[in-house]
Amino acid sequence: MTSRCHPLPQTTKVVTTWNTEVQTDSPLCPQCSLWLVLCSLYLILGGGRELTFIARLLALIARLLALIIGIDVHEFAHAWTANELGDPTAKYMGRLSLNPLVHFDPIGALLILYSMFTGFGFGWGKPVPVNPYNLRKGPRVGMGIVAAAGPISNLVIASIASFPIRLGLPLPRLLDILLLEIVKINIGLAVFNLLPIFPLDGFSVLRGILGTIRAPWAYQWSDFLDRMQAQGPLIFFLLILIDQILPFSVLGAILGPFYNLFHRLLLGF
Numbered sequence: 001m002t003s004r005c006h007p008l009p010q011t012t013k014v015v016t017t018w019n020t021e022v023q024t025d026s027p028l029c030p031q032c033s034l035w036l037v038l039c040s041l042y043l044i045l046g047g048g049r050e051l052t053f054i055a056r057l058l059a060l061i062a063r064l065l066a067l068i069i070g071i072d073v074h075e076f077a078h079a080w081t082a083n084e085l086g087d088p089t090a091k092y093m094g095r096l097s098l099n100p101l102v103h104f105d106p107i108g109a110l111l112i113l114y115s116m117f118t119g120f121g122f123g124w125g126k127p128v129p130v131n132p133y134n135l136r137k138g139p140r141v142g143m144g145i146v147a148a149a150g151p152i153s154n155l156v157i158a159s160i161a162s163f164p165i166r167l168g169l170p171l172p173r174l175l176d177i178l179l180l181e182i183v184k185i186n187i188g189l190a191v192f193n194l195l196p197i198f199p200l201d202g203f204s205v206l207r208g209i210l211g212t213i214r215a216p217w218a219y220q221w222s223d224f225l226d227r228m229q230a231q232g233p234l235i236f237f238l239l240i241l242i243d244q245i246l247p248f249s250v251l252g253a254i255l256g257p258f259y260n261l262f263h264r265l266l267l268g269f
Contacts, residue, residue, distance in 0.1 A: 065178060065182075067185055069182060079096045108126070109123060112124075144207055148201065161182040164179060
């Protein structure tokens with residue numbers, strides 16, 4: 001699952017339009033639609049017994065809610081940080097909000113659902129528009145700070161959700177499942193997005209860190225990253241595919257230790 005902030009060229013004004021028309025003439029009644037969704041989920045999850053099906057359905061719902069919360073907070077953190085650093089582009093476009101609908105990307109959402117069912121793939125929220133030339137810290141360092149805000153927000157959410165579990169508080173079973181999924185998914189979002197490959201946040205974070213270092217090797221690495229940015233999406237897709245072809249997980253070997261570290265720090269196991 002990925003989420004990223006997207007730099008815009010310098011602009012002076014942003015104009016948005018809103019469509020308030022709502023289509024209400026659905027050919028199916030709400031009850032029929034609900035039963036179709038439940039039957040489809042039953043077939044997809046392969047439920048043979050009611051208890052097994054219900055357990056899988058609850059786990060799926062918890063995972064979906066955790067993803068919505070994680071991606072929503074992640075994108076909001078990008079928009080809020082950019083606004084605080086002097087770029088109101090995201091605010092003007094209605095993205096400075098915790099409403100998950102404003103961060104919804106149809107294709108990214110479908111890919112997230114696909115990866116949830118298959119265990120393979122990724123998805124994303126709608127990229128947050130940022131004009132790096134408006135940022136007070138400068139384009140390179142400013143974008144690094146804005147990019148870092150997303151993964152940091154995921155770790156904050158994971159930390160908050162882990163408190164009741166870590167303290168051993170008696171929780172309803174459903175709440176316990178939801179909190180555990182929020183912790184695991186937000187750790188995963190943070191660690192995965194910090195990979196220094198464009199278009200992931202880690203790419204801009206690394207560029208921002210290098211932009212604060214006044215040394216020849218830092219300039220050389222910055223120049224290398226600038227030249228590799230165009231090939232970033234291809235490298236990213238190849239890495240995902242290779243990870244599925246090889247008998248071992250490359251991403252697991254890279255990200256696993258960091259994921260396990262945060263998991264142990266927050267949950268104690």
